[in-house]
Amino acid sequence: MKKWERDVLVGWIVVLLVLIAHYAITVSLGNTYFAESTLNRMLWFSSFPAFLIAFIAALFQKTNTITLAVRRAVIWTAELVVGFSLVALFFRAFEPLFASPGAYWLFGAVLLAPLVYLFAFRRQDRGTKAGVH
Structure with a gap:
């Protein structure tokens, strides 16, 4: 399996986990569907677990x-947009989804998570040269 294919596969796992987390938040707020009145709040609350899921995946x-960080961030975010678009189409909430600022918080959280991981936890190999062990 090529590296980008693995990134796509992991991205769909990230999307599935984010959708599950979003569903759990939706149910905890008393809704079982994309209610327009609480959609922004549900999406905003979902951005925190989405960030953690993408961070752990990174x-x-x-x-x-x-x-790698940019490639994974873009692939995972694009897949998340597709996944949420399909769910929104199913619940007839496509326009309210993209009119909600919470959706952009959610997509931005997944977009930033691999980059935050990279800059926060990358290894600093200073003083060593390539090929020298």
């Missing part, structure tokens, strides 16, 4: 270069 994927 940790397990050993994201240690800026290229």
Whole structure:
């Protein structure tokens, strides 16, 4: 399996976990569907677990270069947009989803998580040269 194919597969797992977390938050707020009145709040609350899920995925994927971090961030965010769009179409809430600022918080959380992981926890190999052990 190629590296980008693995990133796509992990991205769909991230999307599934974020959708499950979003559903749990939705149910905890007393809704079982995309209610327009609370959609922004549900999406905003979902951005915190979405960030953690994507952050942990970046940790397990050993994201240690800026290229990997950006590639994974873009792939995972694009998949999340597709996943939420499909769910919103099913619940007939496509327009309210993208009119809600909470959706952009959610997408931004997944977009930033691999980058935050990279800059917060990347290894500093100063003083060593490539090929020298």
